[in-house]
Amino acid sequence: MKVTITHIDTACVLLDINGFKILTDPTLNNKDGVLPQYVSSPFAFSKKYVDPALTPEQIGIIDLVLLSHDHHSDNLDKKGRAFIKTVKTVLSTKDAERRLKNTNTIGLDNWDEFIVNNEKVNGLKITAIPAQHTNIKRLDKVMGKVIGFTIEWEGQQNGCIYISGDTVLFEGIYELQKRKKVDVAILHLGAGAFPYLKRNLRVTMNGEEAIATGNILNPNKIIPIHYEGWWHFKQSVKSLKNEIEKSNQKDKFLWLTSGYKHILNN
Numbered sequence: 001m002k003v004t005i006t007h008i009d010t011a012c013v014l015l016d017i018n019g020f021k022i023l024t025d026p027t028l029n030n031k032d033g034v035l036p037q038y039v040s041s042p043f044a045f046s047k048k049y050v051d052p053a054l055t056p057e058q059i060g061i062i063d064l065v066l067l068s069h070d071h072h073s074d075n076l077d078k079k080g081r082a083f084i085k086t087v088k089t090v091l092s093t094k095d096a097e098r099r100l101k102n103t104n105t106i107g108l109d110n111w112d113e114f115i116v117n118n119e120k121v122n123g124l125k126i127t128a129i130p131a132q133h134t135n136i137k138r139l140d141k142v143m144g145k146v147i148g149f150t151i152e153w154e155g156q157q158n159g160c161i162y163i164s165g166d167t168v169l170f171e172g173i174y175e176l177q178k179r180k181k182v183d184v185a186i187l188h189l190g191a192g193a194f195p196y197l198k199r200n201l202r203v204t205m206n207g208e209e210a211i212a213t214g215n216i217l218n219p220n221k222i223i224p225i226h227y228e229g230w231w232h233f234k235q236s237v238k239s240l241k242n243e244i245e246k247s248n249q250k251d252k253f254l255w256l257t258s259g260y261k262h263i264l265n266n
Contacts, residue, residue: 001121001155003265007256009052010074011226012186013178015161016261017153020120023087024060024163024186026080027073028052033230046074050229054257056083066114067092068165068188069133069146070100074230075166089116091126093145107146110172111179112242123154131175132168135202141202150180158220159183161264166192167225168202169209177216185219185263188226189240206235207237207243216248221264222252 006014011025030051056079065087070076070232076084081100084090090105091114097107108114108128116124129148148165159181166188167173176182191206204226205213216223223243228237244253256262 001153001265002263003161004261004263005186005223005256006054008054008059008224008257009050009258010229011068011166012052012055012080013186013225013256014062015151015153017124018076018120020064020118020124021060022064022066022151023064023227024058024066025068025075025082026065026083027075027077028056028079028083029077041125046230046232048074048230049257062087063118064126065090066149066163067096067105068131068148068163069093069144070096071103072166074226074232080088091128091149092149094143104265110147114165120199121153123152125152127152127180128152129162129165130172131165132170132172133166133168133203135168136200139168149178150182152180153166156183162186162217162219164188164205164213165203168205169212171218173213173216177218182217182219184221184223185213186215186223186225187213189224189235190230191228191235192226192230192232193234202234207240211244211247211249214247214252219252221254222249223254223256 004016010027015022017156032048088237094107096107110130112128114126127150132147133143152162161184162182165184192204
């Protein structure tokens with residue numbers, strides 16, 4: 001089964017599994033001009049510094065979208081919202097299903113399974129994995145519901161593909177380790193933060209947590225995404241890579257070049 005991955009923008013990647021195309025967290029707007037772009041409200045603003053590596057036209061027809069959450073524009077922006085209306089099936093949270101009217105969005109609760117019937121990948125199954133969108137647990141409901149995903153199919157040899165969604169390291173990662181064998185872990189990093197709202201608040205993993213997640217799940221590959229291109233990503237790329245390079249997980253990390261197809265399996 002040939003599997004490839006192409007990074008497009010932030011947490012937006014294209015997974016091609018034997019010709020079945022899955023897009024994650026569609027952010028397809030170009031970088032901002034002078035004004036900041038609000039991530040979720042006038043109180044949580046940021047600025048985007050990079051353009052997507054591919055346009056919607058270049059991405060083409062998508063079979064499935066996996067949307068970790070819809071309420072932050074660094075995971076679903078204006079062009080992304082238009083794009084998902086063209087996709088047959090979008091899997092996301094129950095809250096997203098309620099908010100995303102006129103789309104084919106299906107909401108999942110934690111650990112719900114969804115079988116994707118198709119002719120290209122036998123037994124394709126998506127599972128909703130819990131996520132916690134803040135390192136301050138009492139604020140998790142304020143930040144809004146987020147999920148990650150695992151992707152499985154018949155004949156998978158080395159375990160599933162795990163996509164973390166916007167999460168920090170929390171007990172759900174340990175539960176995932178108990179339930180599933182992970183081959184490839186795609187992690188949302190960047191140490192996203194809004195310190196003017198709450199000191200020490202963080203909404204995604206930093207390098208230290210990425211390394212710890214690798215030690216917990218023990219995947220064969222770790223693919224970092226969602227770590228550059230926005231003002232609110234508070235860990236620099238240099239700092240992140242230096243931290244990973246000094247870790248026991250360094251040989252597992254696959255750093256994607258945006259716009260280029262990388263082979264995961266043959």
